[in-house]
Amino acid sequence: MTEVLLVAGTPPQPGILAGAVRRLREKGARIYLVGALNQDELPADLGVDGLYALPEAIAKTPHSRSGLRAAPGERVWARLRREPWLRERYRSADVLVAMDAHAIYTVWRLAQRNRTADARYGVAAAVQAIAERKTRPAPSPLQRWTNGLPTSEIVRQGVSRLVQAAPHVAVSAVTARPLMRSKIGTQLWLTAVQAPRMPDSLRAKVAHQVADSMAWAGRPDGEALILNATARKLSQPAARAGMLAEAASQQLKAGIAPHDLKPAVEALLSVADQRHRVDENAAAANLLNRAMTLAFDRVLHIDQLTSPLAQDPEGFIAPFRRSLTATTVAAPRGRLQPAAPPPTGRPLRLLIATSANDNFLKLIRAHYEAHPGVEVRFVDLAANAALKKVTWAAKSMLEHRLSADETAYGAKVEERLRPHLDWADTVFVDWCVAPAALFTMIDPGTTRIIARLHSYEAISRWPHMVDFSRIDDLIFVADHIKDLTTTLVPQLQAADAPRTHVLDNAMDLRGFQIDKPAEARFQLGMVGINQVAKDPRWAIEVLRLLRRQDDRYRLLLVGGEMNPDVSIATREYLKAFHQDLAELEPSGAVRRLGPTNDVPKMLTDIGVIISSSVREGCHCGLMEGAASAAVPVVRDWPFFAGRPHSARTLYPEGWVIGTPEEAVERILTTTATEEAWRSAGRAASEHALREWDWSVVKHRFDRLILGDGQTS
């Protein structure tokens, strides 16, 4: 009977596996199965003659330090090769079968040892091999006996690997985890990688091995230290830039803000400029893309309480302003014709575009879809495969800009976007990210382009890839975001810059007016705690101070938790936050209510709504809280505090305070009596509805989109 050994590098789909076993069984084979398997999902009546299951992620998880840089197939082999079950089975197998791409290498290696077996990729091929075996003479006993003994080829390959890996072997011997965790080990290797007269290639190779060992020892900081030190010794600028970038990238991946980010970004930009000067624009685009990816990584700007960009916007962006490549990308192309005035005699054709996120579009869409003077089309660029492919294509966009707008990518954009532009009188692009860059890749003809920038885009790469000379109107949700963006993107101050507008987000605030019980007076609340930037610990500090005077006050936290894996800063913040909660939750002083779909209902129990964030665009949660007649207490968001526009200019006087102590004072004053509390809440609600409710804001949108006299 033919023996078949199936090897899985990733868990096979249960149905496919069952089908494979059935087909092989029909050929009269005995079947053995080994590898990454989800035993819970295996069909109960699978019918294999032997099975050896390993964890599902063997192709992803390194089995040893050397596996860090290994290919998935190599990891599977490293995990399987020492399993006695496998050694027993592969020797007697007639057909070795790789069930997936990650299992190929294991089968390839096993086939070096079992020289009489067929080695196939895929079940159909295995079935064919079984049929073919029947037409061939069976292997002799001697041939079978020698199965498992290494061939001369294996020995040759083994020696070759050993010779090639000599530095690796040598380095491995002195990079054991305890050593790498010690200061002595770090110092030793810092000296070694900076040794004089070492060729670049060897220096880089050794540095990578030592860096891997540092990572294996749980020292991403040490890894970056080694790579940065080595980079300074490399003679080739491209290699140096690559290694500096790698060091920064590894730290960001580990959630650490790199110390040497600026040199890495500058080195990449410098090499990009060299490439662009000799028209190697694909390479230049690649380098610029890498520089942007590093500089605007979320670990730096979103997942910690501060951001280098907010502290010193001009200084942060300066390397890009000095770069030929980056300025070429940002250079305005302009439009050949101005946008045409709105049509007369037929409805305005309005194309609303976004990519996946239409959270802030629903009211706007509904309004214009019901408007007799507007014909609306909505395009979700992420929902259409052809458009999605060209939308989130940063490298292709950069290359197109660097190649004088003459690339195959540009032709594709033209082909896929032009029908939309031809149809529309006005395009409204929500979020100033990839879709805005895409719509300004090509000349819009006479179509008017409006884009909206909410908040996070300002600290992302995308405004630096948008051609604002092709945007007619740019909407911000707040003045402080407008100020920051204008500082970072000088094109917004140029002669051909778009008209800018500040329009509040579309919110239906009337639904939040639900009567609050008297107990709500002592309940502070926060809506949204899923990012470090929300800084709920500031609110906890306010609560602590408050409870020293009156322990009736409590804090309700609405929303999902932060993800500790996004950055070290988040992890550390979360740790401290959890310590706070451990102290305050048992007494009921703090309650986490978790995520909800019914925010209005949650807000009925909240008497004081707190915005403790370090930065916000307009903080919808706070505005909704105010609409519900909770008393607003807004921290002067530190990212913008002291600037011409900030939380203080966005909200009415009195709402915004500078310190937890001031917050306590405001809370005690406004909640001193039920009447005072209800009166302050009512005033806040009236302000919110008067200023921010969609019934008011929609007229501002109408004026912008339809022009004067056409508001509904």
Place this chain on the structure above:
Amino acid sequence: MPDNAKTDVSHLPVLPSPPVSASSGNGHSSYSARLGRRDERVRPHLIYLAIGFPPAAKSCAYRMRETANQFRRLGWDVTVVTIAAASWERDSGLDYTLSENVDPGIEIVELPLAREDLETDIRKFSEERALRPDKWLARLRKREQTIFPEPVFGGWRGTLEQAVVDVHRRHPADLLLASCVPYVNLAAAWKLWKECGVPYAVDFRDGWSIDVVNGGEAFTPDSEAGVWERRIMDHCLSLWVVNDPIAEHYRARYPHVADRVHVVRNGYDKDSVPARPRKADLDAGLTFGYLGTVNYSRQQLSVVLDAWRAARQQEPMLRNAKLDIRGHIGAGASREANSLTELIRDAEQDGVSFGGPVRKAEVADTYAGWDALVLILIGGRYVTSGKVYEYMATGLPIVSVHEIDHDASRVLTGHPLWSGAFGLDEMKLTNAFREAARATLEATDTERAAVRAHADPFTREGLMTRAVQQLAEYALSDARDLPVNNAAVHPSDGAATGGQSEAVRAGGVNA
């Protein structure tokens, strides 16, 4: 076509001098008269680059077989250049019954070419390929494209070029016809034209510069592929495509050779359809069938299966109905082991089964066992598929699962037992299954006769006879006799393609 409708032919290739000088007088001599003169000396010779020729179990094999047979019937020697039969084993498989009707006089040259990426024998893998299969594949694709701008097949260029030159040296050719895909065939056609002056025609079928699945342009005119296509079009004797939208694309892209673009639809083989549809038996359960390559998206198949489930729940006539899916799924290592297989298997309890490929000789019997058909197609207005004609000719009700603006819709319009097309609207599809179930019992003999009458003009033999006769005529014409019309070979043109002098003058087609 009146004589004065001739266009400027100065840009056309100067054909090799015919063996017998100058056609008679005004060039209106009939094809048979010309061939008769040639017969006194030597039979004309066609080199037919037809990768996919039988016994390859590919849908293009039918068209290729008919084309080669028709040239033989016109008295040509035909040398088919294809790849080794064994190479198809790892691709779409083999069907030797397809070879049974190949004219025995056709010489077949099998080249030792195979798709390296579909190799499943791991012993033949290098260590690098075994270790990093994706990287290896990416490098292979890149390498292939440096040879010819076509991933997957570009690396075949040298062997194909040498093969056609060798065949020509051994047996001088009067015409080369390249059937694409693969497009690398065009390099071989070009080589023979440049080096030996052998004129060529191209059966583009679905076209190259058009993305037939997603619509739009597949590559720009200034890309490497664009330059190649332009070069081929400039000197091409005739270009065949399978439907009008593709022809329109080529006529618009290359207006200077628009008159050489012809629609040669796929059609169906009479022996592939049963003599009469079977009588539905509700007690035994109705059987719906799908025959063709299972190459659509997971979403498309999911919608079909969801609609099928819903229809079975709602429609008493479908309570015990079966859906039999036949054809090829996947290639290489993933043959019959991809997510579509998984979906079909999950639907077993709803009467859905997968029975694997059907040999050509068994196609009619397969249809004879079904009560209604499900036509699942990818793409839109540029895709026709060959199956639609066969489906139509069976006389069975058809449930369509494809875009509304699909060329198959144009072919099926007027078919009395056709569901219509609804895209992937599950509710409408559910109703279509229910209506098709009722039609299996309620369709009158008149309706079934009307269905067959609708399909009558689309026999492959009829369509290809006209197309091949036209092309053969061009090839043996003087340069001034090259086609000058802007026409399509279409069933409705039948009466005008009989070989009358005007039809010959017009290249056998009517505008």
